[in-house]
Amino acid sequence: MHPGGWWLWALGLALTSARTTNPLLLGLILAVAGFVVASCRTPTPWARAYGSFLKLGFALVLIVLIVQLLLGPGGTGSVLISLPQVPLPSWLAGFHLGGPVRSGPLVEAAYHGLQVATVLGCLGAANALANPLRLLKALPAALYEAGLVVTVALTFAPEALATAERLRTARRLRGLPSSGIAGLRGIAIPLLEGALDRSLSLAAAMDSRGYGRRASRSPGRRRLAAALLLGGLLLAAVGCFALFDAAAPGGLRLPLLGAGVLALAAGLLQAGRRTARTRYRPDSFGIGAAGAAAAGLLAAAVSFLPLQAVVSGLHPQAQPPLLPTFPLLLAAAVLLAGSPAVFARRPVPA
């Protein structure tokens, strides 16, 4: 399946979670994302991303709650616990450390923390379902080189970690401090040298394997591509500016932006013909990917509907806390976003 499908699906769910602080909805979104990940992920190392992102999210919730507990007296709601108050110097007026903790602010902080955790969970789901490197491969040919740089950098990071571990070991073997500032300095320089070495051998390998073979093209066409790219960028920039500037003539905004985007696309297409590259098994944006993207984006669309049934359930009252209501329409849309678990389920290998 095309990785773009999964990323759009996850983007839809993330947008939905960004719209609401209702813990019932957020929990539902996490459950749906987890279900889809469990049914559709591939047996690869990055498929564990969902769990790691989720852990990160809940650590965040915990931190927010502790900070709120210590620094945030006041607000409404019943007093849950009374912490000893620490007097602060006068220039910190407005801040309080300790004091009575009320339920209102605590609940509100928990809601917002959960919201961030859910957005993180959606990102984790996207990472678990679609290798981000494959997404880079779906870039247009003209952006191939930029994509390659990111690919190399991403594969380089774990390798650098392994090298750092080896160097730390080596320092211990020499009886030198392997942690702290001194240890760090002793490791950083050889690490950098190693990285340079590796990039040299990588460059040699890529050169030997035909990287950068150019298709013969006339200088005229090359100039045309450059002009289209630059012009398109300029037009699109002006168009964007006009879009947000109330003083700009209204009739010009969209045509400017449109022309810019068109010129950019044509430029990318032209520039892409510069290299003679082909692609091995490109992912096609098939019906499965479209379905997943639609399912995710539908949930987001529903959360933006100006209907009483939707809007009233988005932000439950926290100060003082009331039991959140359950907006059925939006919940149904989120449940529908779990449908890829059925139609894009990974077949169990025989």
Next chain:
Amino acid sequence: MIRFEAVSVRYEGADRPVLRDVDLAIPEGELCLVVGRTGSGKTTLLRCINGLVPHFTGGRLAGRVTVDGRDTRTHPPRELADVVGIVGQDPRAGFVTDTVEDELAYGMESLGLPADVMRRRVEETLDLLGLAQLRHRPLGTLSGGQAQRVAIGGALTAHPKVLVLDEPTSALDPGAAEDVLAALQRLVHDLGLTVVVAEHRLERVVHYADRVIYLDRGGVALAGPPAQVLAASAVAPAVVHLGRLAGWSPLPLSVRDARRVAGPLRTRLTDRVPSRPEPRLGPPVARAERMSMVYGPVRALDEVSLTLRRHEIVAVMGRNGAGKSTLLGGFAGLLRPTGGRVSVLDHAPHRLAGRDLIGIVGLVPQDAGDLLYADSVLAECRAADRSGGLPAGSTAAAFADLVGDVDPRRHPRDLSEGQRLALALAVVLAPRPSLLLLDEPTRGLDYPGKTRLVTALKSLAADGHAVLLATHDVELTAEFAQRVVVIADGEVVADGPAHAVVLGSPQFAPQVAKVLAPQPFLTVTEVEGALARVAG
């Protein structure tokens, strides 16, 4: 297919050329082996073939190299990518993508081949090299032998006419090396590929070669049939040395050839036992008692018990990933045992640090260069003196003992492989640790380099150090280990005197033992001694 015409190469700032007046012609479909000491220009010769020298490395190339009629002066490496496939010393350093299948396709994508051709060739190459099970695996999870085969596959999918390999088996255990070489053999025989290989471990490859190019120290190349070139060369496998000793002509290159002519020698050696000095055993230095290392589901070591004594040289053998490095790490205090106990001179090594640690146990890791970080040999030695609290000059003296004179202003990275290993060894030895551990010390060492290492380690053992080394090198083990420990899946499967363990095993027996079986000889020196006693 490949022609070198009066080729000389000189790098920027070098006082003498790396290659001098090399004239060669390698016809299509040959497997050509490049041999020579370290630093004799093997890698330079290989890189000339696809134009990396001089287009990528700089330097001056005089003369002309042509491959399939294309002159490398006018064709940079990328324009030769469809004719020459090259695999460097470290296959992982050349990986561009992140999964096996993508890596195989990368070269073809750059050449702009149509999608259906790419699809077909990837499938063919997966089968040819036995990689079909690994197709979706991330490259980082591959073992050494698998990574080497993927790198070869990545070069092959472009259907080059020439394949160039730089030390393809140096990091591999005997089994994995056999896999890679068998794949090469198939390529030459089935596809008529021209293959050029540089390799230090001649015993592994020389019997596959149709032609040998010997590079001597002055950069002069001598090419010819293997038996003829090796008869005169300074680097030769044990079986060739045995052939020279016995006066066989033509020289046998493989164990099989040698066995066929060795009948009379075996008869002469009947009832002779090699004279082996009674091993001197001192008091115990280090002891592992039911030591286990368990990481999650991985049992790297499983209840290993081992005692090491003064004056003892012990070799640990076993396939890649069997737990050899983990065992060394346990003794060196890098890893804390998850079960059982380990002690060196009655200390638990993982509880020590700094001078206390390096004074009793020293480890030279697999990549000896990791230990070095200063910008000159002199600075490195001074730093080692300081961190060990030693009198000034002790490390430098230890280094001089090992290699003789080396310009102390040289950068450790510019030293030869053997010199760099010696420097790392000197740094570790200077505080005089009672237990010396070495992880794969002969990787990238040529035969004379190995001989020097053997001499140095023997004299250390005589001085009262205990030496434990992990190695794949069966010839080295035969040469000087008194005791061999074989590890498989984290368990000790054999532990005993070297000759007893090694003679019984088809995988770990050295060439001389295979040629002379059932006579129990391990090395040419032992045979020489026995023959002298026959004569006298």
